[in-house]
Amino acid sequence: MEAIMDHGSRAYYEGLLLSMIEPLKGRFSPGKARLELGAETAGYGYRVAGMEGFSRLLWGMVPYWAGGGTDESLLPVFWEGLANGTNPASPEYWGDLQNKDQRMVEMAAIGYGMLMIPEKLWEPLSEETRTHLAEWLGQINLYSLAENNWQYFNVITNLALKHVGRPHSTQRLEEAMAKYESFYLGNGWYSDGLRPQKDYYISFAIHFYCLLYAKLMGGEDPVRAELFKARACEFAGTFLYWFDDEGKALPFGRSMTYRFAQGAFWSMCAMLELDVLPMGVLKGLIGRHMEQWLRQPIFDNGGVLSIGYAYPNLNISEGYNASGSPYWAFKTFALLALPAEHAFWKAESQPLPPLKARRVIPECDMLMLRRGYDVTALTAGQYPVLQLTHAAEKYAKFAYSTRFGFSCPRSYCQLHEAAPDSMLAFHVHNMIYVRRACLEYSVTETEVYSRWSPVEGIEVETRLIPTDKGHIRRHTITSQLECTAYDCGFAYPDLMEHTSTNCSQGVAKVADANGSSSVASETGKAIVITSAPNTNLIFPTAKIPAMEYRIPQGTISFETRIETEFREVQIQIGRGNGYEVCNS
Structure with a gap:
């Protein structure tokens, strides 16, 4: 990938996303329900790994379409994949869930699409496919989720089902929200559930999902929405110290292979127009972060985002990293939900303000x-x-x-x-x-x-x-x-x-x-x-x-x-x- 020469326009970020998507288009399974990117896999096996790859592209494509992106070449692929992946009679059926199932993680990206752009990822589906999709997503209410950031997959999935008028569980949603609240430490920081570590899951998972909730539920649940936004602003004041003046983020903790997802929190702040930083400073931080990542050889010779960090490296991977896992990084494209005429795109990128040594x-x-x-x-x-x-x-x-x-x-x-x-x-x-x-x-x-x-x-x-x-x-x-x-x-x-x-x-x-x-x-x-x-x-x-x-x-x-x-x-x-x- 070429480094960003001008990270000022929405058009550039659109082009960047689409250039990352293009090498993947020929790698979908015949029924389009799986994205098959490599021979390596994770503990959940090839079928779920393929589903993960399919789903994670939506973290980028959903805000792209929500903000007015016009390239719809992947829409028929997603329609077909959703139809086959959720149909128990299809050979590409994603399968039934069990407790603490990786597929619960990937449901969130599908729910993201149903919430943000139902006119593109729900309404065009046949009634049979809608029924299968709703029933497949509804399985999340039958099983337990890990007591950590996973709880929000329950929230997003049930909100998506509610949004399209399908059976959902308000009880499970509220139980998950209560567990999230129990994770709160103060000063904008959470712990990742019962795990004591505080790493990027606080930014690109917990805060990301809380801000998504605030965006979607501000009218229906304004008190909670304002609370989440206020906590994000407080968190930003210290999380900013994890980034240097060149845009590099602190390598720390697990899931380093998600790479520029390190900047997803800032991108979601831009989407919600939060006053966490002056607009030009926020824009410059995101742009420099992406620039320095695109200087690294993070793509393989087929243009696929590899497992690794600054270069392909399985040695640093987790047991849950399959070939499609790195596309969690697409969360940083959340800023594409801002339309081209938004003031963010017109602002001049600025350096970080003076920070304490x-x-x-x-x-x-x-x-x-x-x-x-x-x-x-x-x-x-x-x-x-x-x-x-x-x-x-x-x-x-x-x-x-x-x-x-x-x-x-x-x-x-x-x-x-x-x-x-x-x-x-x-x-x-x-x-x-x-x-x-x-x-x-x-x-x-x-x-x-x-x-x-x-x-x-x-x-x-x-x-x-x-x-x-x-x-x-x-x-x-x-x-x-x-x-x-x-x-x-x-x-x-x-x-x-x-x-x-x-x-x-x-x-x-x-x-x-x-x-x-x-x-x-x-x-x-x-x-x-x-x-x-x-x-x-x-x-x-x-x-x-x-x-x-x-x-x-x-x-x-x-x-x-x-x-x-x-x-x-x-x-x-x-x-x-x-x-x-x-x-x-």
């Missing part, structure tokens, strides 16, 4: 550090009740950066395969152990404190102290075991002959013409880890500067200084590395 967000246990074109979050760690793939790496590192991303291991057997950037890694019992849970923690503007145990017999107290160029880590370790620990800095792109490494005088440093990543200590041994390929989200090949410490039995304390340097504006892109070498 340090900002604590207690609701997500983060101390945010801003240096213009980089945002770093110092964390005490968030620990999922459900241990998802690479949960420790996605939630429990000491620091996360918009510029340097984070790494996920290939294994815990060898240091280079563990790739423990931004972690204190212990080599014990021939395995690598890192922080996974905290015994206690606190976050202030001057320090992030945590007490944790990587493995039985070792307990660590860590203090993260921000500095102008990074942060200092002060560790006190009480161990019953003799072992080795590695205090690791940020991973840095390995551009082979263009990348230099230096380990001398208590400093380990990886550098190129764009900048550097380094660690320093008066007591440790400087090393550089060449991490296994495809472990970092942003850099396919990377090196990690680190300090090696011998840990005796008893108590030991040491300090490691973490620093990064970079050109003010990042130069992208070099085959997915996020950088190209600058010789000027």
Whole structure:
């Protein structure tokens, strides 16, 4: 995909969406009920994965048509797919539901269409198809949903059925709304249900759906609608700190493969005309976010959005990521619901306003550090009740950066395969152990404190102290075991002959013409880890500067200084590395 040259007009975003859709048109199943994009799949199998791909395109096409988009070439495809997918007699029937079924997730996109553009995605259907579709969607009221953001699928589906005059459950809808309310933490933040983590599901799921409710139900339920809008405005004030001046969002948590869905909250704010930011600032933020994503090789050679982050990478995926899953990113096209004559499209894009260099967000246990074109979050760690793939790496590192991303291991057997950037890694019992849970923690503007145990017999107290160029880590370790620990800095792109490494005088440093990543200590041994390929989200090949410490039995304390340097504006892109070498 070509990068955006002018993100000012609705026509450009229309063209961008349609250019992403075009390579998919020949990949529908014969009955059009499935979008078949790849051989990889998720735990729910190929049939549901195909249905997921079909449904997720609607997150983009619905606002496109709602805002006046004129290309209707996919409408007959959706009509046929809805007819076959919901007909029990069809060989492409999507199947009957069960408890906590992935198909409940995908119902929401169909409901989105029925609510926003019934004249295109409901009224043209035959009466038989309408009956089948309503009965198929109605199954959601017979089964349980996960106690998290999934509750809103019940809300959207029942609102859609109500909107078109079909049987629905007001009781299930209200029960789901009550559960959502129980997730609220204050200051605009929610938790993702019973799970303690606060990640992008708060923005591109919970707030997104709450704002959709506010848009659709403002007349019928004005009190709740105004509450959701007010909370979104409050949330925006701190969520803004997750984005740097270049538009890059903080890589943190699960579902990184949804990529520019990171900006979906801002797009929904634009759709609702919320005063979360000045219009030009909001427009500039969305535009820069899309620009930087389109510089990355996120599409395969057939034009399909791949599983991965800055490049195709199954290593970082979740068990629920199938070939169509990345099209959740289409939620960011919500702004296309604004017609071409809307003032948003005429506004001049503006940079972010001045923001604090340090900002604590207690609701997500983060101390945010801003240096213009980089945002770093110092964390005490968030620990999922459900241990998802690479949960420790996605939630429990000491620091996360918009510029340097984070790494996920290939294994815990060898240091280079563990790739423990931004972690204190212990080599014990021939395995690598890192922080996974905290015994206690606190976050202030001057320090992030945590007490944790990587493995039985070792307990660590860590203090993260921000500095102008990074942060200092002060560790006190009480161990019953003799072992080795590695205090690791940020991973840095390995551009082979263009990348230099230096380990001398208590400093380990990886550098190129764009900048550097380094660690320093008066007591440790400087090393550089060449991490296994495809472990970092942003850099396919990377090196990690680190300090090696011998840990005796008893108590030991040491300090490691973490620093990064970079050109003010990042130069992208070099085959997915996020950088190209600058010789000027």
